[in-house]
Amino acid sequence: MNLFSLPTDTWNSSLRRRELLSLSAGLGLSFVLPGMSSRAADKRGHERATSLITLWMHGGPSQLETWDPHPGTAIGGPTQAIDTTIPGTQIAALLPLMAEQLQHVSVIRSLVSKEGDHERGTYFVKTGYRPDPTVRHPAIGALIPHELKGSSLEIPAYVSLGGGQWPGRGGYLGDEYDAFRIFEPGQGLHNMRPRVGDRRQDNRIEGLSMLSNSFRKGRGQLADRTMHQRTVEQALTMMNSDQLKAFEIEDEPEPTRQRYGDTRFGRGCLVARRLIETGVRSVEVTLSGFDSHANNFEAHQSRAAELDPAFAALIDDLRQRDLYDSTIVLCIGEFGRTPRINPLDGRDHWPSGFSAVVGGGGLRSGVVIGETDPTGENKDPADPVKIQDLYATILSQLSIDPDKELMTPIGRPLYLCEGTPLPQLMQT
Amino acid sequence: MFKRLKIYGPALALVIALGAMIRATAFPTVEARIADDAPREIAIPNQSVIDQINAWYAKSWEAQGFIRADVADDLTVLRRLSLALHGTIPSLEEIRRFEADRRPQRLALWCREMLNDSRYGDYFAERLTRAFVGTQQEPFLVFRRDRFKNWIAEQIQDNRPYDEMIREMIAREGLWTGEPATNFVTHAVNDGDIDENKLAGKTVRAVLGQRIDCAQCHDHPFADWKQQQFEQLAAFYGQTRISPFGIADDPDAVYSIEDTQTLEDREVSPAVPFNPEWKPDQGTRRERLATWCTSPDNRRFARAAVNRIWAQMFGKAWSEGAPYYARIDDLPDPEPDAASDPIPLDMLADAFVKSGFDVAAMVQTIAALDVFRLSSITDVPDDELKVHVDNWAVFPLVRLRPEQIVGSMMQATSIKTLDQNSHLLTRTLRLINENDFLNEYGDLGAEEFEERSGTVPQALLRMNGRLFGDSIKPNPLNATPRIAIAAGSPEVLLETCFLTCLSRRPNADEARYFLDEWMEDNSRKPGERAHDLYWILINSPEFSWNH
Numbered sequence: 006m007n008l009f010s011l012p013t014d015t016w017n018s019s020l021r022r023r024e025l026l027s028l029s030a031g032l033g034l035s036f037v038l039p040g041m042s043s044r045a046a047d048k049r050g051h052e053r054a055t056s057l058i059t060l061w062m063h064g065g066p067s068q069l070e071t072w073d074p075h076p077g078t079a080i081g082g083p084t085q086a087i088d089t090t091i092p093g094t095q096i097a098a099l100l101p102l103m104a105e106q107l108q109h110v111s112v113i114r115s116l117v118s119k120e121g122d123h124e125r126g127t128y129f130v131k132t133g134y135r136p137d138p139t140v141r142h143p144a145i146g147a148l149i150p151h152e153l154k155g156s157s158l159e160i161p162a163y164v165s166l167g168g169g170q171w172p173g174r175g176g177y178l179g180d181e182y183d184a185f186r187i188f189e190p191g192q193g194l195h196n197m198r199p200r201v202g203d204r205r206q207d208n209r210i211e212g213l214s215m216l217s218n219s220f221r222k223g224r225g226q227l228a229d230r231t232m233h234q235r236t237v238e239q240a241l242t243m244m245n246s247d248q249l250k251a252f253e254i255e256d257e258p259e260p261t262r263q264r265y266g267d268t269r270f271g272r273g274c275l276v277a278r279r280l281i282e283t284g285v286r287s288v289e290v291t292l293s294g295f296d297s298h299a300n301n302f303e304a305h306q307s308r309a310a311e312l313d314p315a316f317a318a319l320i321d322d323l324r325q326r327d328l329y330d331s332t333i334v335l336c337i338g339e340f341g342r343t344p345r346i347n348p349l350d351g352r353d354h355w356p357s358g359f360s361a362v363v364g365g366g367g368l369r370s371g372v373v374i375g376e377t378d379p380t381g382e383n384k385d386p387a388d389p390v391k392i393q394d395l396y397a398t399i400l401s402q403l404s405i406d407p408d409k410e411l412m413t414p415i416g417r418p419l420y421l422c423e424g425t426p427l428p429q430l431m432q433t
Numbered sequence: 434m435f436k437r438l439k440i441y442g443p444a445l446a447l448v449i450a451l452g453a454m455i456r457a458t459a460f461p462t463v464e465a466r467i468a469d470d471a472p473r474e475i476a477i478p479n480q481s482v483i484d485q486i487n488a489w490y491a492k493s494w495e496a497q498g499f500i501r502a503d504v505a506d507d508l509t510v511l512r513r514l515s516l517a518l519h520g521t522i523p524s525l526e527e528i529r530r531f532e533a534d535r536r537p538q539r540l541a542l543w544c545r546e547m548l549n550d551s552r553y554g555d556y557f558a559e560r561l562t563r564a565f566v567g568t569q570q571e572p573f574l575v576f577r578r579d580r581f582k583n584w585i586a587e588q589i590q591d592n593r594p595y596d597e598m599i600r601e602m603i604a605r606e607g608l609w610t611g612e613p614a615t616n617f618v619t620h621a622v623n624d625g626d627i628d629e630n631k632l633a634g635k636t637v638r639a640v641l642g643q644r645i646d647c648a649q650c651h652d653h654p655f656a657d658w659k660q661q662q663f664e665q666l667a668a669f670y671g672q673t674r675i676s677p678f679g680i681a682d683d684p685d686a687v688y689s690i691e692d693t694q695t696l697e698d699r700e701v702s703p704a705v706p707f708n709p710e711w712k713p714d715q716g717t718r719r720e721r722l723a724t725w726c727t728s729p730d731n732r733r734f735a736r737a738a739v740n741r742i743w744a745q746m747f748g749k750a751w752s753e754g755a756p757y758y759a760r761i762d763d764l765p766d767p768e769p770d771a772a773s774d775p776i777p778l779d780m781l782a783d784a785f786v787k788s789g790f791d792v793a794a795m796v797q798t799i800a801a802l803d804v805f806r807l808s809s810i811t812d813v814p815d816d817e818l819k820v821h822v823d824n825w826a827v828f829p830l831v832r833l834r835p836e837q838i839v840g841s842m843m844q845a846t847s848i849k850t851l852d853q854n855s856h857l858l859t860r861t862l863r864l865i866n867e868n869d870f871l872n873e874y875g876d877l878g879a880e881e882f883e884e885r886s887g888t889v890p891q892a893l894l895r896m897n898g899r900l901f902g903d904s905i906k907p908n909p910l911n912a913t914p915r916i917a918i919a920a921g922s923p924e925v926l927l928e929t930c931f932l933t934c935l936s937r938r939p940n941a942d943e944a945r946y947f948l949d950e951w952m953e954d955n956s957r958k959p960g961e962r963a964h965d966l967y968w969i970l971i972n973s974p975e976f977s978w979n980h
């Protein structure tokens with residue numbers, strides 16, 4: 006029974022408070038399968054839901070100051086390199102905790118894109134498609150909840166934490182697949198409590214349902230397409246849900262919070278872990294401030310100070326909770342930065358030969374793919390990797406067929422992803 | 434004694450002033466009659482074009498077997514006009530006055546009056562400013578978005594010919610503070626230099642309604658734009674320089690770019706992609722580009738302008754059946770037979786040129802079209818609804834923009850019209866609240882005419898948010914308790930709340946529902962009833978959607 010699809014003429018008769026209460030608890034669940042516990046932590050092996058956490062490095066991080074340093078060269082700048090738990094592989098000394106964890110992830114040092122503008126680059130790297138005036142593609146993070154339905158989740162299945170200018174969008178899947186945005190993760194949610202007591206709230210919701218049906222008369226599908234009623238249902242479900250606790254970090258032991266770091270990004274990563282545990286399929290955590298056209302080295306020092314503890318704690322925490330095999334963690338930005346250091350001690354945009362780190366979810370770890378020229382002379386990296394191939398890998402690993410086609414509103418079918426899984430990362 | 438007066442004096446004065454304010458706003462005298470000297474009739478601009486377009490649609494619908502929706506009632510159309518021109522629903526005061534207006538052409542007369550209200554200039558200016566320079570406030574120091582927007586508002590309020598305004602925007606020289614039009618150029622300043630590519634792309638998008646940005650890097654995959662044409666267009670901005678004295682053109686400057694193949698600099702001369710005869714030989718490069726863009730013969734210019742006004746009125750861009758075309762800055766190329774067999778967009782474009790690019794006349798023309806007056810309610814079966822809407826046989830449902838939502842909320846919680854005559858305190862409060870609300874509700878930026886559905890965070894904000902929660906609370910400064918006191922009977926209370934929030938009266942089912950509920954539970958005070966009813970009305974889909 007769906008509260009919001011009752012015909013208008015029954016409104017005078019039947020709904021009593023008790024019924025309303027029980028309804029509002031179950032509202033909005035018509036689109037999911039009932040009965041299963043959503044807590045990923047309660048399950049084991051194949052029955053466990055798979056998820057993706059994307060650590061989004063907004064602004065375009067320098068590969069040379071993160072995963073692909075070239076110390077002592079003309080392009081290397083002052084950045085030093087340190088050994089990691091992958092034998093023979095060094096990363097920037099700014100990331101000592103990640104150096105410890107590196108054996109659990111793989112590093113790609115040869116991503117290539119043709120989009121050197123922030124907005125277009127973000128679009129491309131988030132969706133795997135270049136911007137197209139005729140259709141808006143869904144972010145990879147939105148595709149996952151779209152394709153992997155079926156847990157009794159009462160909070161949004163795709164969440165973006167920590168701001169960022171262009172959060173993942175549902176594109177042609179619809180706005181309901183847009184990421185649910187939390188600007189200050191771990192600092193309480195806004196607008197989650199009704200402003201009046203239970204009895205009045207019930208009356209209000211009943212009246213609202215009546216008016217929604219009134220508006221639907223003679224508008225039918227047009228009114229449904231507004232998603233108005235459905236978003237109200239989902240909002241009510243969320244307001245009444247215990248799962249909201251996943252957004253809070255007060256219950257976490259102090260040492261855990263310390264490990265992630267008391268920063269917006271650190272809290273975001275901790276909330277991301279809690280969301281995944283609760284059954285959220287896709288979380289994006291944004292770290293901003295990488296657009297270092299000037300003072301590149303200072304900027305990366307401060308960014309790394311937030312990234313390193315949070316990323317390392319996330320991997321360690323997921324592993325300890327036996328969630329790592331069902332959760333892929335990807336750290337990526339819209340592009341890299343130029344090997345050349347400009348007169349302002351900055352680096353500019355560089356979409357050819359930038360880095361990403363990916364691990365978990367049963368992917369092979371400890372792999373290093375691609376190589377950039379330490380002299381900076383040769384623009385093209387060895388063993389170049391396309392974003393599309395990276396996403397085909399992630400989708401396949403999450404048991405989603407990248408070759409599946411979806412019909413778009415413009416009547417053109419599109420592949421979920423136009424790439425081929427990377428054999429280096431797939432378990433054989 | 435004096436010492437005491439010193440302490441209590443200001444407090445007393447404040448209490449008296451507040452009391453007077455509450456009294457004045459609690460019982461507003463609603464002027465529900467039309468002035469004796471008000472005009473009785475109006476000659477609607479472009480009447481023959483209106484007839485032509487109405488006939489075109491009637492024929493098109495008949496040929497496709499569409500069922501045209503009934504005409505919407507006048508209050509619904511008044512709500513559409515108020516949202517489109519002032520960015521808010523009509524106030525109770527306006528509704529009372531409108532209902533007392535017995536003039537046969539009252540909608541057309543009200544449309545013209547709304548165009549004379551400064552809310553029209555302000556609201557239209559914000560929309561145009563988005564199209565021309567976006568929503569960003571950067572680059573700091575050299576770009577003054579507020580000045581630019583105020584300048585547009587003045588042009589719109591004075592009904593300056595649209596082509597003149599665009600020419601000034603493209604070609605003006607001077608300082609961004611004293612010559613606000615130059616902010617169009619300075620919004621594209623990047624690291625101290627003018628980004629010619631950004632200006633070329635923006636000019637073609639905002640002024641000609643086409644996208645050539647992708648030709649910046651490669652030949653356009655869908656249209657006839659070539660990379661070379663893009664470079665040549667950008668070259669029109671190639672002599673423009675920025676200095677502490679402002680924006681100026683250096684006639685001796687050479688525009689050269691790095692060739693992506695050879696990596697060597699090569700000079701690019703300005704050239705237009707089609708009809709070079711529209712371009713004068715005299716003037717700065719920017720002046721020549723501006724004249725070419727705005728030529729009365731340049732159908733793309735007039736079509737783009739008319740489409741923008743259309744989008745403003747309907748909340749979505751014009752389209753002919755295919756929703757994919759319904760993008761404000763990606764219009765299809767004009768048909769070769771546009772002159773002999775015009776589509777409605779061409780008919781309006783021709784009328785716009787003929788009127789001397791008169792924006793206010795175009796607003797009145799579109800407001801008088803049958804398609805603007807049709808209802809969004811229909812008997813058409815569900816599976817045919819969308820195609821009916823795509824062909825304008827049924828009025829579309831369009832999500833209100835965040836500013837319209839917040840404007841309407843503020844208006845609904847006040848009885849009097851909130852305009853330039855409102856109390857300064859009210860206006861300031863509105864501004865502060867608006868900005869907070871907009872941030873949370875999510876600004877659509879330049880994509881504001883794309884089809885969007887509602888979102889969960891928006892529902893949460895409307896249901897539980899502070900701004901709205903505070904403004905419907907039964908405190909003496911809000912409308913709810915005043916309506917409750919003044920109403921006298923539950924019937925009047927119900928009707929007044931519906932009119933204030935939804936600009937209509939409750940239908941029989943709705944009235945029965947609420948009156949029965951109130952009768953069953955008579956423990957609640959009228960103020961609480963009004964409070965709850967307001968919450969329900971403002972959270973209803975009808976409030977958040979143009980219909």
